[in-house]
Amino acid sequence: MKKIIITIDGYSSCGKSTLAKKIAKDLNYVFVDSGAMYRAVTHYFLKNNIDWTKTDQVIDAIKHISLQFEYNAQNGTSDILLNGENVEAAIREMVVNENVSEVAAIKEVREFTVAEQQKNSIEKGIVMDGRDIGTVVFPDAELKIFLTASPEVRVERRYQQLLAQGKQVTREEVRINNEKRDYIDTHREISPLRKAIDAIEIDNTNLTTDEQEKLLLDMAYEKILNN
Numbered sequence: 001m002k003k004i005i006i007t008i009d010g011y012s013s014c015g016k017s018t019l020a021k022k023i024a025k026d027l028n029y030v031f032v033d034s035g036a037m038y039r040a041v042t043h044y045f046l047k048n049n050i051d052w053t054k055t056d057q058v059i060d061a062i063k064h065i066s067l068q069f070e071y072n073a074q075n076g077t078s079d080i081l082l083n084g085e086n087v088e089a090a091i092r093e094m095v096v097n098e099n100v101s102e103v104a105a106i107k108e109v110r111e112f113t114v115a116e117q118q119k120n121s122i123e124k125g126i127v128m129d130g131r132d133i134g135t136v137v138f139p140d141a142e143l144k145i146f147l148t149a150s151p152e153v154r155v156e157r158r159y160q161q162l163l164a165q166g167k168q169v170t171r172e173e174v175r176i177n178n179e180k181r182d183y184i185d186t187h188r189e190i191s192p193l194r195k196a197i198d199a200i201e202i203d204n205t206n207l208t209t210d211e212q213e214k215l216l217l218d219m220a221y222e223k224i225l226n227n
């Protein structure tokens with residue numbers, strides 16, 4: 001059967017990765033969490049005291065970063081490796097949440113990560129989620145989704161997710177972080193978050209993950225069979 005590229009973009013905490021993982025599993029496609037790559041770079045900068053306001057430090061640091069994804073048999077998805085080390089848990093810490101949008105706005109960082117993401121396109125059968133996947137990384141993708149949800153629902157979902165991970169955080173902190181990230185992600189100069197002209201918008205405020213999965217799978221099969 002023909003394989004396609006599916007992109008899922010949207011604001012923070014809309015459930016993009018949850019949906020992308022499910023669809024990738026259903027179709028037996030590769031799932032790529034592009035946000036994890038920006039998070040891993042941010043984690044590296046923080047750990048190595050890189051001043052990311054200084055371009056020379058950024059350029060030098062990037063030369064020492066290698067990113068890979070490794071299959072995680074426990075949950076059936078993939079974990080990110082930073083220079084061979086599994087940093088999947090570390091990149092979800094609040095300190096990374098607080099700095100990642102600033103790092104993701106840096107031109108040299110995006111050139112590096114986008115090139116890494118595009119390497120995946122040689123073979124189709126990819127579901128990738130992020131902010132600029134349908135607009136910049138895979139502008140010719142066969143199926144592009146722009147996911148939205150009400151701010152309140154997004155805060156609640158992310159709050160519950162962090163609680164489940166044992167993180168000490170308040171709803172107010174999550175709300176402030178979501179707002180700050182959305183602001184930076186949509187206002188940055190280089191490839192800001194926006195809906196691609198040919199993306200289909202899905203507001204999942206009142207949809208369960210099963211409902212979203214079914215909706216997207218129907219769209220995907222439509223594309224796979226009719227392209």
Ligand code: DC
Nearest residue numbers: 034035038100101104130131132181
């Ligand atoms: O999807 P996420 O919350 O894990 O993404 C973390 C940050 O990375 C997000 O605030 C913006 C940035 N990002 C980006 O700029 N472009 C992408 N394709 C994915 C994420």
